[in-house]
Amino acid sequence: xxxxxxxxxxxxxxxxxxxxxxxxxxxxxxxxxxxxxxxxxxxxxxxxxxxxxxxxxxxxxxxxxxxxxxxxxxxxxxxxxxxxxxxxxxxxxxxxxxxxxxxxxxxxxxxxxxxxxxxxxxxxxxxxxxxxxxxxxxxxxxxxxxxxxxxxxxxxxxxxxxxxxxxxxxxxxxxxxxxxxxxxxxxxxxxxxxxxxxxxxxxx
Amino acid sequence: xxxxxxxxxxxxxxxxxxxxxxxxxxxxxxxxxxxxxxxxxxxxxxxxxxxxxxxxxxxxxxxxxxxxxxxxxxxxxxxxxxxxxxxxxxxxxxxxxxxxxxxxxxxxxxxxxxxxxxxxxxxxxxxxxxxxxxxxxxxxxxxxxxxxxxxxx
Numbered sequence: 001x002x003x004x005x006x007x008x009x010x011x012x013x014x015x016x017x018x019x020x021x022x023x024x025x026x027x028x029x030x031x032x033x034x035x036x037x038x039x040x041x042x043x044x045x046x047x048x049x050x051x052x053x054x055x056x057x058x059x060x061x062x063x064x065x066x067x068x069x070x071x072x073x074x075x076x077x078x079x080x081x082x083x084x085x086x087x088x089x090x091x092x093x094x095x096x097x098x099x100x101x102x103x104x105x106x107x108x109x110x111x112x113x114x115x116x117x118x119x120x121x122x123x124x125x126x127x128x129x130x131x132x133x134x135x136x137x138x139x140x141x142x143x144x145x146x147x148x149x150x151x152x153x154x155x156x157x158x159x160x161x162x163x164x165x166x167x168x169x170x171x172x173x174x175x176x177x178x179x180x181x182x183x184x185x186x187x188x189x190x191x192x193x194x195x196x197x198x199x200x201x202x203x204x
Numbered sequence: 205x206x207x208x209x210x211x212x213x214x215x216x217x218x219x220x221x222x223x224x225x226x227x228x229x230x231x232x233x234x235x236x237x238x239x240x241x242x243x244x245x246x247x248x249x250x251x252x253x254x255x256x257x258x259x260x261x262x263x264x265x266x267x268x269x270x271x272x273x274x275x276x277x278x279x280x281x282x283x284x285x286x287x288x289x290x291x292x293x294x295x296x297x298x299x300x301x302x303x304x305x306x307x308x309x310x311x312x313x314x315x316x317x318x319x320x321x322x323x324x325x326x327x328x329x330x331x332x333x334x335x336x337x338x339x340x341x342x343x344x345x346x347x348x349x350x351x352x353x354x355x356x357x
Contacts, residue, residue, distance in 0.1 A: 003275055003312070003330075004271070004275060006305075006307075006312065007271070007274045007275045010274075011270065011274055014270050015267060015270060018262070018263060018266045018267065018270070019259070019262075019263045022258075022259045022262035022263055022266070023259055025262075026255055026258045026259050026262070027255070030251065030255050033246075034248075034251070
């Protein structure tokens with residue numbers, strides 16, 4: 001007992017540090033482990049207003065397994081808030097972690113889309129998707145985005161959760177791994193983000 | 205009567221330490237195995253308690269290893285390294301034995317004052333099992349100021 005007491009006098013901090021280090025280590029490991037693979041996750045940043053993000057996310061989660069040819073584990077529309085007039089700065093400085101960025105048409109008045117978003121290579125996109133009836137957002141003859149509502153007569157799944165009157169446009173992230181490798185990242189066979197986009201464009 | 209601090213030959217004592225080390229590494233391997241099994245078993249449903257099971261494995265196993273290394277293996281290894289060849293002999297009367305131990309070179313020792321031509325303080329490991337009492341006439345084998353062997357005269 002005396003030996004143990006003396007041992008603890010010199011080494012008590014090790015006995016205290018061990019549980020703390022263990023909790024920290026295993027919490028980090030488990031959260032990293034539980035995080036879905038980026039190739040099996042589609043995230044959309046939504047910069048506008050008037051959107052029932054919760055409802056849309058619920059619907060997307062329920063159908064996650066059937067939306068894409070990739071077995072998606074998570075599809076998430078992430079509403080992004082920002083101070084008035086700061087959208088351009090936000091897009092320039094914020095690290096892009098999403099696959100798609102959705103903006104309302106009026107938000108593009110304060111920034112030039114061609115400076116903020118990458119051009120969508122139409123030929124490569126159509127070769128991968130095989131669908132030409134998409135409503136593109138075009139600047140100087142180049143495609144930068146895709147409108148999310150095809151027509152008012154045929155409300156899309158996206159429109160069912162969107163309460164605004166302005167049109168919304170989806171832009172691609174050059175860092176996405178789920179866009180058929182259009183920008184040199186990810187597998188060229190993985191178009192999960194495009195599948196989600198097409199799913200949202202379909203009639204409700 | 206003669207007694208060594210180790211109480212047995214050096215090689216036997218070294219063997220004894222090695223056996224303790226085998227136990228130490230066995231517990232370590234068991235912990236790793238336990239973690240592997242727990243992680244293989246992980247599902248989204250049992251995630252919460254498996255996290256705590258892993259932490260508990262670390263804490264209990266880690267505490268045992270800390271205790272075993274600090275209180276068993278390290279003192280034994282330090283004692284073995286201190287009990288080298290007898291460098292000098294000291295004949296005299298035990299004048300005083302400290303009641304409390306003090307840590308000298310990582311070993312818990314009793315300070316022993318021996319009266320030979322002049323008073324001299326040497327150290328006796330608390331783990332040695334040797335009991336010295338004041339007034340006893342002894343012949344001490346000393347190595348680096350540690351008592352290695354004692355012969356009662």
